[in-house]
Amino acid sequence: MTVLVTGGAGYIGSHMVHALADRSEPLVVVDNMTTGYRPNLPDDVRLVIGDIGDQILIERVMRDHDVNAVVHFAGSIVVPDSVADPLGYYANNTVKSRSLMAAAVNCGVKHFIFSSTAAVYGMPDQAMIAEEAATVPISPYGSSKLMTEMMLADSAHAHDFAYTALRYFNVAGADPDGRTGQSSPRATHLIKVASQAALGQRSHMEIYGTDYDTDDGTGVRDYIHVSDLIAAHVLALDRLRAGGDSQVMNCGYGRGYSVRQVVDAVRRVSGVDFEARETGRRAGDPATLVAIADRARAELGWVPAYDDLDVIVGHAYAWETRMAGRNTAGA
Known part of the structure; x- marks a missing residue:
């Protein structure tokens, strides 16, 4: 049976592709290449360039490759952009996810893992956020993801498949072996x-x-290494295959760092005292988002391996250095 990875040539999706390839899992990638890059993928991985909203294409891919599981990363992810273009975000994140789900149901796909977000919690009134916290998104991005979670829950109730929705906190870092990382130059x-x-x-x-209500006035986030996040996806896939029920799980470390702390970490790792200018808040940004991820640890047996800010920054900086050298060589 084959795993379909949507958005698999992008930042997080490409890490999942490498993890599955490392396990010799049969897989196929669908990506429209808006923010995806072929060099992020292993050379022998099958890549279909297309849109997840094209249900006819997706059903053909599922049948041609005997797909039994979907890991869904494709989507738009920039909160301020979603505030400026809400209908675009609902189209790309919600409407197209609906088409992907319909294709999965029609093709008898049994397992579905969804890339969700802590943005579904909106402006939480507690410092630590568990899955039971109120979901009151304050951005179209968060709303578009929450709607997809709702569709998954209803579809799983009506049809023969189970899903895991993983609510990401702030994903960062790069593959420790340097095979892939955040490759989009306009990423925020x-x-x-x-x-x-x-x-x-x-x-x-x-x-x-x-001027946020935090220790140093800047926003606080729970930064999770992309490789630890992907480890949770692999474990979630194994759990579903073993008959696990549908679940929603937070993915974070349970520790927050402020923007200033992160900037200091990059200065420390790079040895460069670059300029950081202070400006006003962005629309849709809450003060603090820190995960309670006990469910993922208990249900998946997930044990993070890279829970250290300097390690996360070090891997990210090494990737950016490699990208800069690649761009210079190609100039």
């Missing part, structure tokens, strides 16, 4: 932007909001 991830500033690819970076 804090550690990537700070690394680019350290490498001189940006004249400066910006700290959005210094």
